[in-house]
Amino acid sequence: MPELPEVETVRRGLETRIVGKTITKSTATTEKSFPNAPAVVQTFLHGAHIIAVRRRAKVLLIDLSTNYSLMVHLKMTGQLVFVPNGAEERFGAGHPSDSLVSQLPDASTRVTIVFADDSRLYFNDQRKFGWMKLLPTSEIEHEPFFARVGPEPLEDDFTADVLWQRLQRRKGTTIKAAILDQTVLAGVGNIYADEGLWGAKIHPATRVRDVSKQQVIALWQALREVMFLSIQKGGSSNKNYVDAAGNKGSYMQFANVFRREGLPCSRHPDVLIEKLRVAGRGTHICPVCQPAP
DNA sequence: CACTTGACCTGTCCGC
DNA sequence: TGCGGACAGGTCAAGT
Numbered sequence: 001m002p003e004l005p006e007v008e009t010v011r012r013g014l015e016t017r018i019v020g021k022t023i024t025k026s027t028a029t030t031e032k033s034f035p036n037a038p039a040v041v042q043t044f045l046h047g048a049h050i051i052a053v054r055r056r057a058k059v060l061l062i063d064l065s066t067n068y069s070l071m072v073h074l075k076m077t078g079q080l081v082f083v084p085n086g087a088e089e090r091f092g093a094g095h096p097s098d099s100l101v102s103q104l105p106d107a108s109t110r111v112t113i114v115f116a117d118d119s120r121l122y123f124n125d126q127r128k129f130g131w132m133k134l135l136p137t138s139e140i141e142h143e144p145f146f147a148r149v150g151p152e153p154l155e156d157d158f159t160a161d162v163l164w165q166r167l168q169r170r171k172g173t174t175i176k177a178a179i180l181d182q183t184v185l186a187g188v189g190n191i192y193a194d195e196g197l198w199g200a201k202i203h204p205a206t207r208v209r210d211v212s213k214q215q216v217i218a219l220w221q222a223l224r225e226v227m228f229l230s231i232q233k234g235g236s237s238n239k240n241y242v243d244a245a246g247n248k249g250s251y252m253q254f255a256n257v258f259r260r261e262g263l264p265c266s267r268h269p270d271v272l273i274e275k276l277r278v279a280g281r282g283t284h285i286c287p288v289c290q291p292a293p
Numbered sequence: 294c295a296c297t298t299g300a301c302c303t304g305t306c307c308g309c
Numbered sequence: 310t311g312c313g314g315a316c317a318g319g320t321c322a323a324g325t
Contacts, residue, residue, distance in 0.1 A: 003318065032301095058319075075319050077303080108303090127302045129319065145320085173296060182320080189318055238318060239305095280298070282316075 002074045004187025005230035011055040013244025017082045022116040033110035036134045044068040057186035069137045077240040078130030150185040160220035176204035177279035194284045196223035198257045204278040206293040257284035
């Protein structure tokens with residue numbers, strides 16, 4: 001799924017498109033994608049105005065005038081796509097060739113939200129791992145996930161020292177598993193874990209206790225660099241991901257290891273990127289930059 | 294508590 | 310071409 005840069009890109013796209021709009025109705029085709037009771041949806045979603053679109057970790061928060069919020073997790077294949085003029089609009093026409101969406105709704109559409117001007121927001125999710133739910137805005141901070149999630153890595157107060165401290169709770173596991181752990185820091189997923197570890201020249205299977213302070217500083221810097229760059233490029237479209245306008249991101253053109261097995265390392269043109277399995281996930285390394293621990 | 298593995302789903306790709 | 314298995318951006322529950 002969408003990791004921090006992709007979710008942030010969606011957030012920015014939605015912010016400019018839906019804030020101020022009024023929701024008139026919604027339909028859900030898959031119970032688990034939007035499990036709230038119909039009465040709750042009727043009372044707190046229909047008729048509400050959009051106040052703000054926020055992000056925490058990989059979760060989107062759409063604040064409503066009813067003092068409820070829509071909490072959305074895209075998981076692996078979720079999309080939130082805004083379409084200006086409803087079903088007749090040929091979406092994607094006139095877009096650059098990188099537009100994935102031709103017409104919505106499609107077979108993966110789980111929820112449709114209709115605004116008063118007949119524009120729509122589609123929640124598409126091929127694998128049905130994602131979900132959206134309504135809850136009182138004041139209860140967000142008490143959600144179990146938010147009560148445990150770690151700091152935002154792109155905030156100014158997220159220093160290398162903070163990362164070092166947060167890693168101490170996972171000394172026995174691999175550095176890759178540790179940075180994927182959302183309670184250590186928020187927002188890193190499989191793509192940026194691999195890219196950050198390559199940037200810091202750390203093998204993903206290195207035990208946290210064996211990672212030096214200097215390496216943690218390099219990792220802190222590399223993770224922030226790759227995620228800032230990815231936001232600039234509109235995120236990574238490995239497969240399903242598109243932004244709020246239905247367009248793909250271009251970060252994968254700048255990736256150094258992710259999904260580049262068999263291709264040369266940009267630091268060592270005669271060395272090929274290898275793929276292995278670490279923390280139960282496909283993992284990509286340069287065997288020279290990142291020697292086995 | 295720390296750590297690992299399987300489960301949740303659908304679709305695609307790869308080898309036989 | 311068909312079919313089985315592995316794998317895919319994330320998180321949780323349950324196991325050790």
